[in-house]
Amino acid sequence: MFIMQNCSMNWNDLKYFIALYRYGSLSQAGSSLKVNSTTVARRIRQLEQDLGSTLFIRQHNRFLPTDEADAILALAETFEEQAANIAQRLDSRNQSLQGVIRITSVSTFINGYLLLRLSEFKALYPGIQVELIADSQQLSLTRREADLAIRMGRPQSGNLVISKLTDLNYAVFGKKGDVVQSDLESYPWVTLEESYSQLPEAVWQQSHYGSADVALSVNVGLGSVEAVTQGIGLAYLPCFLGRKYQLEQLSSSSPTRQLWLLQHPELRELQRLRVFTDWLRECLSEDYGLFL
DSSP: OOOOSSSSGGGGGGGHHHHHHOOOOOHHHHHHTSSSSSHHHHHHHHHHHHHSSEEEEEEETEEEOOHHHHHHHHHHHHHHHHHHHHHHHHHHHHHOOOOEEEEEOOHHHIIIIIIHHHHHHHHTTEEEEEEEESSOOOOTTTTOOEEEESSSSSSSSOOOOEEEEEEEEEEEEEEETTOOOSSSGSSEEEOOOOGGGSHHHHHHHHHHHHSSSSSEESSSHHHHHHHTTTTBBBBEEEEHHHHHTTEEOOSSEEEEEEEEEHHHHHHTTTTHHHHHHHHHHHHHHHHHGOOO
């Protein structure tokens, strides 16, 4: 029997349901939606939780729909058709959106996540030119040095519209395939150099493994990733970065930082900026588990 109690369902999850129903395979469903199979599995689990029903039974790497899935398929396909009609009506409007948006963030986020998904935004809004500025310095939004800023720390002052995008969990990572004993302090470490010692990840490393030998100090997160990849030492890294570069996670993850969006109040309603921030939030929602 289909049960739906106090449902706060994410309607976007229906597209994952329809794809898995049609293909019966996580990988094929993911390919049809241009996402990985892990994303499909995560969204299906969330949809089942929201609806309070089991929608698929796994048998020999195939996903077979349950009676509950059969019961909602027609409704889901109706929603799919209506969403397609809405998208078609808006398509001409999207095509007409023109202009440049300048986005600044640290290279860790730009190279480790944003560039992996930016082609999707360009396909939706080909008239919008994106300029990415990978810079740890706080470029001025009031002087229009950038239109949007994505930061890994909440600014304490400034006349800006500030909103949280997602939590950032960190964990200890080592080279892929490394077999490491439980005493992580006995291994060499890759740390941030002294001028970054006040950052939360540096404080965590010092408080937990402050006596470990330092094999290398760097000034950027991507430098730490490459050093770990080459087997120079262990490092405390954002989970999304360690997973992107397929490093070996050696500890449980813990919330260490947060990702924040900064906007100038007078530019908040600019249409090309709104469609970008809406798109980014949807991406981060889909990939929520990647950051934890």
